[in-house]
Amino acid sequence: MKQYSGFGLVKHALSHHENWQRMWRNPAPKREYDVIIVGGGGHGLATAYYLAKVHGITNVAVVEKGWLGGGNTARNTTIVRSNYLWDESAWLYEHAMKLWEGLSQELNYNVMFSQRGVMNLGHTLQDMRDIHRRVNANRLNGIDGEVIDARQVKEIVPHMDCTANRRFPVLGASWQPRAGVARHDAVAWGFARGADALGVDMLQQTEVTGIRTSGGKVLGVETSRGFIGAKTVGVVTAGNSGVLAKMAGFKLPVESHPLQALVSEPMKPILDTVVMSNHVHGYISQSDKGDLVIGAGIDGYVGYGQRGSYQTIEHTLQAIVELFPIFSRVRMNRQWGGIVDTTPDACPIISATPVGGLFFNCGWGTGGFKATPGSGHVFAATLAAGKAHPLAAPFTIDRFISGKLIDEHGAAGVAH
């Protein structure tokens, strides 16, 4: 792999940028790998990268039915934060946050991680109590966070309507300064490039159609390009996880729902942080390109169609205009949907399964982009050791039998 550098940029300018090397190979599948990762989204690619980098396991394939990062990884609104309520999830997301902070250097790839702060607004007394509780919990876990009042909110975001006589007045917010956004495609590409350089095969346009098992153990995967063997298989397919579980003969505590986002036409810089509100139900940031990036909640029904309902868009924009009347005449440019895998406790599943050698990393639902490096890091350790990494251990499928749920609806249910 050629290192990227400022010098390289100048050198390639001399040849009109026509001779940049490809970022990864496009190999033919081998018959057998040590580990197969199903799903070439950010989480699958990060898993492959850390398997090779940290654990020295390089005979690995990432099997992706479409193109790398074409799932939720490239469809999300890129909010990265770690201010979750419970210890288990706070540790997991903060682990990811620490990796984000060095990720561009680690990958020699600019993931444009921008710690511009995330604000979760409170509009009622109960909202504010919950915010105090969550920020206190965060601080006890060593995670940065402050409770700010309406005046401080207004100082940070002068264009927001913080007047007291609104229907949903802004009473204050939780504020995590280290939180922010990152460039989603770059995250997928950076991990893919790094993994490829260490020997991992990226098998794109290769759909897994079956999981072959024998005596309760996994033997490999049937694909649209034939059978590929591996004694360890990690499935990281987000909204399609239920489909893959069915291939292996079990059910998951997961439902797949459409989640939409939309962006406006590009504008001059007006919003330099991320604003989220569970109560009026919407969130907004501005990309480096200038478009407002807007999202809200899932569509209520189970759906795999990668599109959502129009009334959801309407509700989302009502919320944004409630907070920012100044944006009421901004024109929207594009709208799209992804399929998110929601769990009953709004926490992920990083787990062994009833099939030996077969592991699932799913259930990240509406908010897994922020976890991408951390998820890959702990899942790689889980696959390498054949048993859960300590940070992953609470997130087994079994918690839905034992009842040891990690209820993050307050911190995750709406907000991404």
Added chain:
Amino acid sequence: MLHIYCPHCDEHREEEEFRSKGEAHIARPPEPESASDEDWGNYLFFRKNPRGLHHEQWFHAVGCRKFFNVTRDTVSYEILETYKPGQQPVVTAESRNGSASDKGAAK
């Protein structure tokens, strides 16, 4: 926006009047006292979540406020039938594809 036929109101109404309430025909453990943790876990949390035909409950939230069932394709979102609680679906994966699984719809 979906256009949903409510079998109680005998009318098509817009999706906004309804709430989706998830998988239908989930049987509560018949003997709650003797049901195992696994029975309860399966009943409460584990779902078919099919890519293809789904039999699901809907609630006519701002209409008659009654529940009913819908058979819907989760990829095209096409609604194939609606029927009252206690009734069984006519359209099933088997009847639609002539095959024994809903894999056909998964393409």
